[in-house]
Amino acid sequence: MTSTSQPGLTRFNTSPDSVALAALREVCASRAWGTRLLARRPYAGLNALLAASDTATGGLDGADLAEALAGHPPIGRPKPGDPASAREQRGMAGAPEELKAEMLELNLAYQERFGHVFLICATGATGEQMRDALKTRIGHTPERERAIVRTELGKINRIRLTRLVAEDDDS
Structure with missing residues (x-):
């Protein structure tokens, strides 16, 4: 399928560099x-x-990966005013207060251990699933965890790019 049959992709392809880069930074x-x-x-x-996103994500060095991670709020605390962040973390929205408190404690321990936020593709995951993943992943070696973080970032980027093009189609 060519981009001419995908208006959102055509718009992305033909946008000025500054506009397209701003969209990509989101x-x-x-x-x-x-x-x-x-x-x-x-x-x-x-x-x-x-595919280009997967390649670019796989090629991020340590500083680039850290910059990507800095754009993600901790699980359980979506970025205020950011509908994408709230939508992606919907599984924590109705979680009991005890689970939210546990996630806060685990997030802080994870960040202390690895030096960055716990990143998980939270779309479709329950609060309990995210907590269980965090409990497991906090025990990983830094090398193992970095590989998982890169995979999770790639999943998030794919979902967001797909939504970006679909939202463009609706405009």
Whole structure:
């Protein structure tokens, strides 16, 4: 399928660099990731865009990955005024106060151990599933956890890019 049959992708492909980069920075806070995707425009279809995202995510160095992680709020505390953050963390919205308190404590312990927020593709996950993942992952080695974080970031980026193009289609 070509981008001409996908109005949102066509809009992304033809937007001025500054507009497209701003949209990409809403998907992923890493400048390097956004610049790499921008450089490969135009995309023939969503699958090409997602493949480029996967490649760019896999190529992030330590500083770039840290920049990407800095754009994500802790689980259980979505960024105020950010509907994407609230939507992605919906599984914590109705969680009991005890679970929210436990997540706060676990998030702080994780951040102390690894130096960054606990990142998980929270879309569709319950509060309990996120807590259980956090409990498991806090015991990982830093190397193992960095690999998981990169995978989770890639999943989040794919969901957000797909939504970006779909939202563009509706405008």
